[in-house]
Amino acid sequence: MADFATKNYGIVAPVTPDERFMRMALRQAAKAAAAGEVPVGCVVVKDGRAVGRGLNRREGRQDPLGHAEIYALRQAARRTGSWRLEGCTLYVTLEPCAMCAGAIVLSRVERVVFAVPDPKAGFCGSLGNLVQDRRLNHRAALEQGVLAEEARGMMKGFFRELRRSRRR
Amino acid sequence: MADFATKNYGIVAPVTPDERFMRMALRQAAKAAAAGEVPVGCVVVKDGRAVGRGLNRREGRQDPLGHAEIYALRQAARRTGSWRLEGCTLYVTLEPCAMCAGAIVLSRVERVVFAVPDPKAGFCGSLGNLVQDRRLNHRAALEQGVLAEEARGMMKGFFRELRRSRRR
Secondary structure, eight states: OHHHHHHTSSOOOOOOHHHHHHHHHHHHHHHHHHTTSOOOEEEEEETTEEEEEEEOOTTTTTOTTOOHHHHHHHHHHHHHTSSOOTTEEEEEEEOOOHHHHHHHHHHTOSEEEEEEOOTTTOTBTTSOBGGGOTTSSOOOEEEEOTTHHHHHHHHHHHHHHHHHHHHO | OHHHHHHTSSOOOOOOHHHHHHHHHHHHHHHHHHTTSOOOEEEEEETTEEEEEEEOOTTTTTOTTOOHHHHHHHHHHHHHTSSOOTTEEEEEEEOOOHHHHHHHHHHTOSEEEEEEOOTTTOTBTTSOBGGGOTTSSOOOEEEEOTTHHHHHHHHHHHHHHHHHHHHO
């Protein structure tokens, strides 16, 4: 029975809070994909409640700073009434870049959870780790791999579609 | 005479374009100080014209991402109609932090000129150099020290005032 439960044969596993909020971030990513943007989504959570959401809008808004994390952090600051996002967890489908990692440190986010690493531009472990740089005045806990298959699948599907549409 | 000219005894030296635009950035910084914000100002220039201006508004707007560079880059993207700020120079009174350095790379700014280094949080030479990281897909030329005395003086004056007002 123990084996049955741990191997999880066809049983829907209870969803952890991290999975629940990463699922929300994936929904934001899906919205980005539907709008023709690279599918990245983000949710900022405080006391078990999503206080900020964002999706990548770089092309649509012609905003160089239009990453999902930036919108989510801004909304969270607005909704909580303070730029100090202490006690907040940020969920994002792709490892944050240098700008977003820097923004996370400035916002004093407590914990960052991302789905897939970004070996080309990620600064939460891949090219560097800005959110845990001991020289800066704030550091965040870091976790990766939550719903990684789903996030990776969405990304791959998006770029496959993009290449197909460009060949036409 | 040569000595007289080079030592510049009381003579107003011709202003270089870099000094002219850094002076504009300093005016933005002065506005920030007047509003009780840490005095940092920024100007983005394209073809000899200021297309984006910004000043630090972190407290006033309770925006964790409210750095001068962020507002200036956003305005420049809006005014030029594209998030690709190729051919642009960014002038800022204080060395950009990790978030702003990351934003500069994402915006493809060609050149960054700052007045004073920030040994605590600067990522354009002090704690690291994100705008010239060869692993990223864009790099910017970098210059520092333009009107450094003025920028440093403004910063020092602001913090002296702040300490004084807190003692009251």
